[in-house]
Amino acid sequence: MANVETKQLTEAQDRFVAAWGKMGTAWGISRTMAEVHALLYITGEPLCTDDVMERLQISRGNASMSLRALLEWGIVERVHRRGDRKEYFHAEQDVWVLFRAIVRERMKREVDPMRASLYEIRDMTSERAGERGGKDAKDPALAAHNKRIDSMLEFLETMEKMSASFVSPAGRGLQAAAKILGFVGGRAEPRPTGSKPDSEREAG
Amino acid sequence: MANVETKQLTEAQDRFVAAWGKMGTAWGISRTMAEVHALLYITGEPLCTDDVMERLQISRGNASMSLRALLEWGIVERVHRRGDRKEYFHAEQDVWVLFRAIVRERMKREVDPMRASLYEIRDMTSERAGERGGKDAKDPALAAHNKRIDSMLEFLETMEKMSASFVSPAGRGLQAAAKILGFVGGRAEPRPTGSKPDSEREAG
């Protein structure tokens, strides 16, 4: 039967979906959301809510929520087909674009608030706040504390700047850097198995 | 009372612990573990299990588990005091060292397994596996699938190499890069609120 390959493919897709889902949870993304994304990525073609539901065996609500979240993250886009009222969803296919979107979102959602908190916390114990003495090296414990908060802040600022310039400007900062610095260039060491030269590239 | 400052300090520490804990959960680290680390970091001095239990209001078992996990991550170390049988714990104070340790561990725990899975998955559908035909461009869908897996793999390899050379070698790759590239250098822009001139700086 011609379906030997189809079966192989389906099985491989399932494994990919599972692996991606597992990784997602480790990074604070709900398993289902990661799985939905994996499915869209690995099939490569637009799927509708029902496709996702069926393939992943999840409820309509869950599928809908996950898809919307993915849209918000900017790594999946709506596709309309003429003559079909249904909405289809298509995952970004360029891994680097995907990565940039993820970094951007995570910085926005997790690092920025942390930074804001740190500013507030610093202001709680800044010399100005103690006010009365006017002096500064009053309490060495307080000074040490402030120093720790400040180095944390300085670190976050640096990360922020780096990620910003890697993620946004012309678009492909990190990728370019990786190429220039010689990190890119195909398989690490030619593994016994696959040996395809990096013929493809430049997806998006 | 001299405790005005002490109270301020304690409060600031609590806020820091809470913020850090919240961030931890977003990155797949249990809240308590993150909080314990935050406490050790922000107090700066070695604390024993009971100190942690009391300050964080958690059970002995929980404190013990969290501390051990932090040791495994390599971001907290045991300290012994002569004439005292208790074990004390001290958190790494250099933010960059901390960051490197975290990256190293996360790569090891989450990226490496993913990479391994991807290799397996690729082998499921590599040309060799289909065997019968011996040819290669047989099924275009299969080929496209393989291409996707491969670009994912290539991406992970690149990240792996970059993080490795940023994280391990002489030790301070990223930090040096940041400095050279001009990302480091104090507050981004003077925020509207805390207008305090950046008199302090240079923490670690």
Add this chain to the structure above:
DNA sequence: CGTCACTTTCAATTTCTTCTGAAACTTCTG
């Protein structure tokens, strides 16, 4: 402007994690 074809929402439920606390264990000390 009512109906149809979908999509979204949300309270109840299920599932998964984390936390507790007491018992078991280890290791020093006299």
Add this chain to the structure above:
DNA sequence: CAGAAGTTTCAGAAGAAATTGAAAGTGACG
């Protein structure tokens, strides 16, 4: 070696998060 001081383990309890499914919402089409 018995006892004290401290640490680790783990089964069950508590809590948090994800999932369901049915009801409400949306808007295009005739």
